[in-house]
Every structure is written in structure tokens, then in C-alpha cells.
Amino acid sequence: MKRLFLIYLTLFALSTINAQEKEGKLFLSGYIKNLHEFSFVDRLEQLQWTTFLHNRLNFKYIPSEEITVRLELRNRMFYGDNVKNILGFSEMISNDNGITDLSSNIIDNKDILFNTTVDRVLVNYIKGNWDITLGRQRVNWGMNLVWNPNDIFNTYNFLDFDYEERPGSDAIRIQYYLGDFSKIEVAAKKGRGENNHIVAAMYKFNSGSYDIQLLTAIYQKDWVIGTGWAGNLKNAGFKGEISYFVPYERYFNSENVMSASVSVDYGFKKGLYVNGSILYNSSANDASDSLGALFYSYLSAKNLMPYTFSGFLQLAKEFTPIFKGSLSTIYSPTNQSVIVMPSLDYSIATNWELNFTGQSFFEFQDYKTLGNSLFVRLRWSF
Secondary structure (H helix, E strand, C coil): CHHHHHHHHHHHHHHHHHCCCCCCCEEEEEEEEEEEEEEECCCHHHCEEEEEEEEEEEEEECCCCCEEEEEEEEEEEEEEHHHHHCCCHHHHHHCCCCCCCCEEEEEECCCEEEEEEEEEEEEEEEECCEEEEEEEECCCCCCCCCCCCCCCCCCCCCCCCCCCCCCCEEEEEEEEECCCCCEEEEEEEECCCCCCEEEEEEEEEEECCEEEEEEEEEECCEEEEEEEEEEEECCEEEEEEEEEEEECCCCCCCCCEEEEEEEEEEECCCCEEEEEEEEEECCCCCCCCCCCHHHHCCCECCECCCCCEEEEEEEEEEEECCEEEEEEEEEECHHHEEEEEEEEEEEEECCEEEEEEEEEEEECCCCEEEEEEEEEEEEEEC
16 A cells, blocks of 8 residues: 555656646646534534545546546545544445455554545546446436435435545446437446446437436346436426336345435526425335434445435525525434535635535434534635
8 A cells, every 4th residue: 555655646746747737648636625523412512523634636647539547536634533432433434345445544543544545546438429437437327416316336425515526436337429418328336245246237318308317237136227317397407216126136135125216406596596305215114214324324226315205405595606505404204304404605715615514413203313513624626
């Protein structure tokens, strides 16, 4: 891992030089973020804090018109109560399910955790109607904002708002464009686990005012068929995704699963944006699961929420060109479970942003507060 680290430093130095040349073929972008988390359950005397320093480096090399090479990595340093008190915190941060483990904890003690992770390393070839990508990449088949049953390759956790790039997969992806609005896509992913593999195909086309996709896949131990669409109902956006999972070999607790989400969004003339979505999860066990499972469970396209039905509503408004805010809520009738997520963004200067985000979790049926967190983030992009 030390050799990899030296390579990153060398690439950083080279790209810093080349980034100044507009005609250069090696480019660098990224950011540095300082995020502070303050959390408690239901009393302020329980307050805990954790500081998170995050540096992202995105290298791009273009040797020819057809070929692009990308290497992107995250350098993260944590210190505070999460590092000291959460059992298995360092293992959770360094977890890498790819074919090769490209995540390493450089410093790991009771006070500080420093991790470096490569989450993109790929070669992309584009010529004519062909678009082929090999390596660690994001294969994004989702259409909705929050819940994506069609996103079978790299499902993300909507609570992890700070990871806007979202996870990647060690995969090969082949896209062939049949026209301006249609294509055939085949992708395959292999992880280190015995059943951590996906082979899938998708056909995407346009009909009227709708983009429609049809997909089929071998997903770990399941056959999958699915569809998704994105279009308009008059002036409102209308999107949906459905995936149906059927075990091709029976195992303990195996069952057919349907995961489906529908969303409607609308932008008002004065800058107010509204997005509403409903999720159905046939595999949920409402009697035993709770919102707490979102913190520790592995989310997948089969299990995007711990409840059978969940609803999402977001109100967002741009007050000025440099100041905007949003209020997002998630509700399930099971235990009257609610997540409230307010957020404010302010652009301090060019490439400098300040963000305040809150997350509160409640189960009103039992009058339980499951947790509250406030995040304060300063970001510089380059």
C-alpha cells in the first residue's frame, strides 16, 4: 500500500503541473472538505462530536480521442467520538467489496483514523456507436432521486449525503447506441465474495415523451427483471422503477421480492421545487425492523428501506444565486417512523461552499427519538 501511496503523490505532482496547461492531456480536479458532526439521542448532555477531513483527487488522462483513463481516490481522516466509541468503525470505513482491496487504513488508533480508498480506476473507449468501460466505475441505472430499484450494481445510502460521487463497482460495461434516444447496454460485476456477482443487460428507448428501460440480470442468487421510465405528466416530472427478484436456487429464507418506486416532481416559477416519492418493498419485516437498521444494514436494490411502504417529500428553494435550502422527510406508517432532513447551502466565494445539514429519526407510535445529528461542512473545490 505504501507503493500505491507514493504513486498517488507522484500523480498529484505531475497533474498539478499539467493542469496549468490548457492543451495538456493530464487533468486534476477535486476538493477538500471539513465536516463536523454533532449528535445526540434525546438529551443534549449526550452530545458527541466527530470531525471528518476529506480530500478527493480526480485524475484524468486522455491519450487519444477514443481513450480516457481515470483514477479517483478519497483520503479521509476521522477523529472524535465515533472513532473512540463505535465498535468496528475502522473496519466499516475501510470495507471494500471489489475484486481487489483498494482501501487501506494508514493510521488506525483510538484517536485518529486515516483512510485512503480508490473508488474509480477505469479505461473508457468511445468510437462510433460503441462506449466501453473497464474497471472500477459507477454503473448507474437508477432514475429516481431517492430510491432506485433498478440500480442493481451500486446502491447508495441516501443518508450518506456527503458522498456525492456514490460507490463504484469492479465491472465491464458495454454500451451500443442504436440512435439518439436508444441503446443496448451489457454490464458484469465481480466482487470478492462467493455470490457477489452481477451480469445484466438493459434496453433503453424513447416512446412519446418518455424514456423507458427494460432490464434483466443474474443478481447474486436471483434472476431479476425490471423496468423504469422518466417522462412528464403535463408540467410535472413522472418517474418510476420496478425490479422483481426470483431466487434461481432455493436457500434459507429465500423468497420472491418486488421493489418498486414512483416519484413526481415539479418546479414552480418562483424557484420552489417539490419532489414526492413512494417505495414498496415486499421483503420488509415491519414487525422487527426499524429506522436504526439504516445505520448498520447493507442496502441493496432488494432492500432499500426496512418497511413495506415508505414515502418521501422534499421541498427545495433557491433564495438567491448563492443561498439555497431544502427540507426532506421520509415517513412510514409502521410505528409512524419519520426521518427529517433540513439542509442549507451558502456559497461563500468562488469554489467555497458552506453547508448545514440535520438528520433526526423518530418513531411516534412509541414516542421514541432514535437520534439527532447536525453536520457543518466547509468545502473548497479545485
